[in-house]
Amino acid sequence: MDEITLTLNGSPVSGRQGMTILELARENGIEIPTLCYVEGFPPTGACRVCVVEVAGLRTLVASCHTPITQGMVISTHSPRVLETRKVIVELLLANHCGSCFLCEKANLCEIRKIAADLEVGLPRFQVRKRYYPIEDVSPYIKRDMSKCILCRRCVLACNEIAKQNVFGIAYRGFRSKIVVDCDQPIDKEVCRDCGICIPLCPTGALSKPVDVREEKKGQPLVIKG
Numbered sequence: 590m591d592e593i594t595l596t597l598n599g600s601p602v603s604g605r606q607g608m609t610i611l612e613l614a615r616e617n618g619i620e621i622p623t624l625c626y627v628e629g630f631p632p633t634g635a636c637r638v639c640v641v642e643v644a645g646l647r648t649l650v651a652s653c654h655t656p657i658t659q660g661m662v663i664s665t666h667s668p669r670v671l672e673t674r675k676v677i678v679e680l681l682l683a684n685h686c687g688s689c690f691l692c693e694k695a696n697l698c699e700i701r702k703i704a705a706d707l708e709v710g711l712p713r714f715q716v717r718k719r720y721y722p723i724e725d726v727s728p729y730i731k732r733d734m735s736k737c738i739l740c741r742r743c744v745l746a747c748n749e750i751a752k753q754n755v756f757g758i759a760y761r762g763f764r765s766k767i768v769v770d771c772d773q774p775i776d777k778e779v780c781r782d783c784g785i786c787i788p789l790c791p792t793g794a795l796s797k798p799v800d801v802r803e804e805k806k807g808q809p810l811v812i813k814g
């Protein structure tokens with residue numbers, strides 16, 4: 590296996606041919622935030638949260654899909670990287686609808702955690718938000734596309750893991766949306782109860798519908814007079 594020597598955050602390190610910067614960083618105990626990347630699957634490069642600086646390159650690069658090369662000098666947390674990452678997360682949040690206080694994803698929300706780590710407060714940018722009605726006709730999955738950040742992890746999960754190809758991406762630019770068929774509400778005819786995509790969703794866009802009968806089981810019995 591060809592060894593590659595390079596510099597990571599000022600320290601000499603070595604990696605292997607075919608490794609990405611993200612893999613090298615993780616192997617060396619350096620945490621780079623990611624939102625669209627799923628370990629073991631081809632990176633889509635959709636979110637740009639994982640950007641890093643490589644000496645000699647004019648622009649920052651997405652670490653999840655940039656291979657390492659001999660002699661590279663990489664900074665994963667330089668001031669420029671942190672400021673850019675912060676703006677990327679701010680823009681994602683500015684577009685993202687709903688209140689964190691009311692969201693079922695709560696502390697499991699990955700964008701919320703990354704925003705807290707980067708000390709992102711209320712977004713500075715006023716951008717148009719994408720509002721969609723909640724889709725809860727399926728007994729297996731509830732979709733709130735107003736919270737979707739278009740990371741495409743659900744598409745990956747359904748295509749590559751469940752092999753069902755239920756989701757696709759449609760429209761362009763601001764109107765881009767993860768859709769089912771020709772943008773139909775998801776129902777039990779197309780989506781089975783595999784649930785693979787739900788935990789992979791980094792926000793509250795996908796969740797399990799609450800079973801009303803189960804919910805009622807936990808409530809105190811009220812005897813009406």
Ligand code: FES
Binds near residue numbers: 634637640652
């Ligand atoms: S994690 Fe690299 S672009 Fe999203």
